[in-house]
Amino acid sequence: MTNAIIDESELLNRVEGDEELLCELIDMFLAECGKTVQQVLDAVVHEDAAELHRAAHKLKGTVGIFGSAETIQAALALETMGREANLANAAEASTHLQQRIEALRNSLVALREKYCTKS
Amino acid sequence: MYKVLIADDDRLSCKLLGSLLTKWGYEAEIVHDGVAALAKLKQPDAPQMAILDWMMPGLDGIQVIQAVRSSGYETYTYILLLTSKDQKGDLLDGLNAGADDYLKKPFDNDELRARVRAGKRILDLQAALIDVRDNLQFSASHDSLTGLWNRGAILDKLNQELARRKRTGDPLGVVMADIDHFKKINDTYGHLIGDAVLREVTRRLSAAVRLYDAVGRYGGEEFLMIFPGCGAARLATSAERLRHCIAEDPVETDKGQIQVTLSLGLASAEQGEKNSQGCDSFIRTADEALYLAKVNGRNRVEPTVMAVEAVGQRRDSSLGAR
Numbered sequence: 001m002t003n004a005i006i007d008e009s010e011l012l013n014r015v016e017g018d019e020e021l022l023c024e025l026i027d028m029f030l031a032e033c034g035k036t037v038q039q040v041l042d043a044v045v046h047e048d049a050a051e052l053h054r055a056a057h058k059l060k061g062t063v064g065i066f067g068s069a070e071t072i073q074a075a076l077a078l079e080t081m082g083r084e085a086n087l088a089n090a091a092e093a094s095t096h097l098q099q100r101i102e103a104l105r106n107s108l109v110a111l112r113e114k115y116c117t118k119s
Numbered sequence: 120m121y122k123v124l125i126a127d128d129d130r131l132s133c134k135l136l137g138s139l140l141t142k143w144g145y146e147a148e149i150v151h152d153g154v155a156a157l158a159k160l161k162q163p164d165a166p167q168m169a170i171l172d173w174m175m176p177g178l179d180g181i182q183v184i185q186a187v188r189s190s191g192y193e194t195y196t197y198i199l200l201l202t203s204k205d206q207k208g209d210l211l212d213g214l215n216a217g218a219d220d221y222l223k224k225p226f227d228n229d230e231l232r233a234r235v236r237a238g239k240r241i242l243d244l245q246a247a248l249i250d251v252r253d254n255l256q257f258s259a260s261h262d263s264l265t266g267l268w269n270r271g272a273i274l275d276k277l278n279q280e281l282a283r284r285k286r287t288g289d290p291l292g293v294v295m296a297d298i299d300h301f302k303k304i305n306d307t308y309g310h311l312i313g314d315a316v317l318r319e320v321t322r323r324l325s326a327a328v329r330l331y332d333a334v335g336r337y338g339g340e341e342f343l344m345i346f347p348g349c350g351a352a353r354l355a356t357s358a359e360r361l362r363h364c365i366a367e368d369p370v371e372t373d374k375g376q377i378q379v380t381l382s383l384g385l386a387s388a389e390q391g392e393k394n395s396q397g398c399d400s401f402i403r404t405a406d407e408a409l410y411l412a413k414v415n416g417r418n419r420v421e422p423t424v425m426a427v428e429a430v431g432q433r434r435d436s437s438l439g440a441r
Contacts, residue, residue: 014135014228021138028131057174061129061203064225072225 005107010067023116025065026108033062037101040078044090052090053082059097063104071100120146121239122166126156126183127201128175132224136170136231143232153178157186160196167194167242168235170222173202173213181216188217195245197238201226262336264314265321273335273343278398280347284388292346292354292387295405296324296361299380299417301340308374316379319370327364328357343402350389351422358383358420366418380418384408387423 015021036059043052060075074097081090123145127133130151137147148166150156154177160169169187171180178186180200187196200218202209203225213221219241220234260272268276277293284291298304298320305313317340324334324342337343344361346354362381369376386404388396396404404423412421 016139016142016228018138018142021135025131025134028134032130054174057203058129061127061172061224062131064203065131065135067225 005068005071005103006111007067008111011111014065014067019115023112026112026116029062029066029108030105030112033059033101033105036062037098040075040097041094043082044078044087044094047087047090049082049085049087051082052087053079056082056097059101063101066104066108068100068104068107071097071104074100120144121168121242122146122148123235124156124159124166124169124171125149126151126153126169126175126180127172128152129172132172132201139228139231140235143235145235152176153180153183156183160187161190165196168197168199168238170199170201170235171218173200173209180218181213184213184217194249195242197242199234199238265317265336267321267325267342268333268335270335270337270343273333273337273345274398274402276333276335277343277345277401280345281396281398281401283347288391289348290350290353290388290390290392292349292351292357292385293401293405294342294344294346294354294358294361294383294385295337295402295409296342296344296358296381296383297409297413298340298365299382299413304377304379308372308377312372312374312377315372316370316377320365320379320381323364324361327361343405349387351385351387354385354387355420355422358385362418362420382409382412382417383420384410384412385420385422 011022012019015025036055039055040052040059043049043055056075056079060072060079063071063075074093077093078090078097081087081093121144123140125133125136125140125147126149127136128151133149133151137149140147148159150159153171153175156169156171156175157178159165160183169183171183173180175183180202184198184200187198198218198220200213200221201224202213202221203223210221219238222231222234260269261267262269267273280291283289298316301313301316304316317336320342321334321336324344328334328344328346331347333345335343346357349357362383365379365381369378384405385408386396386401408421408423412419415421
């Protein structure tokens with residue numbers, strides 16, 4: 001289930017086997033991604049292309065840390081729409097992004113159970 | 120430890136980057152926007168390497184790079200631009216703005232580590248070159264045996280002081296000093312001991328003057344010293360102190376104690392004195408007084424000689440007698 005969204009061994013590689021760092025990153029993500037996702041959604045609703053560009057770009061960077069290609073792709077699609085100021089498909093894309101992020105969240109929560117029980 | 124600045128508005132990115140760099144032995148400083156990044160890079164003890172995210176609030180990475188590059192800081196800042204943009208044009212923009220290297224997000228750890236190491240090599244090279252430059256600057260202006268200002272440098276200092284007093288009218292004193300019978304010391308004990316005597320005389324003279332006085336090795340055993348703010352009276356007092364600090368105790372050498380004395384000639388200009396003497400005239404006047412100190416028995420301070428014409432000739436014909 002977890003492996004579908006996140007490449008666990010790749011992620012451990014990325015933190016050089018430092019589980020404590022992994023847990024910190026997961027906690028930061030879980031605490032902050034909601035806010036950034038909301039910024040993306042708001043930008044779509046307000047048809048604010050510049051803000052969409054910025055927020056989606058930032059979300060893409062954050063998501064990138066966990067190496068989840070599909071989620072990165074979903075954020076990139078919105079970032080591109082923002083940059084090109086073409087928001088025709090933005091609502092649909094943002095719904096898709098929301099789903100991907102939700103899946104990522106669930107995977108990270110599972111990962112947290114596995115590695116971060118001590119705290 | 121190498122300091123590396125990390126500037127990224129994404130806190131997760133910063134956390135990961137900072138932790139990795141710390142693991143690899145660097146000291147990470149983290150900021151979250153371009154304005155803070157630029158402020159950090161302008162500090163006196165700024166990190167010499169910076170990893171900048173392209174898109175940041177305030178100033179973006181490119182603007183930070185442009186500001187750093189146009190400011191002409193003394194040392195070079197090696198800048199890695201972090202970007203998730205991957206179109207060719209964007210990368211060229213980054214490199215043209217002055218980035219040294221770039222890395223695409225999400226970055227590969229090994230690649231990041233190798234690129235940071237490449238930057239460190241450049242910075243190490245820069246540090247080595249600055250060292251060489253500083254050493255060259257030192258040896259171009261200092262005497263290698265004594266570490267004092269060399270002849271060219273002490274004359275430069277004198278010219279600077281003369282230019283300053285032309286504006287301020289402050290008094291200025293110059294001392295020309297020569298070790299008595301130095302040739303005899305060399306002949307008797309050898310040049311190594313002669314060198315040791317020169318170094319000890321240097322040490323005592325340097326300790327006896329004020330911080331803002333200047334001591335230079337003018338010739339073989341001849342010293343030129345500059346005393347800003349000292350007219351004839353204060354210069355005479357200082358010169359007597361210099362004479363005494365050499366004569367009071369013998370110099371300890373590998374071949375035993377050697378009694379060393381100094382003859383000193385003075386030249387000075389008083390507060391507001393209008394017909395400001397030039398460099399050559401100061402040197403000549405002090406030199407002539409020094410000659411008189413020799414003639415009058417050595418180990419003594421001779422104030423400025425008023426009638427100079429005849430003295431100059433006498434000196435020329437008796438240089439060997441020193």
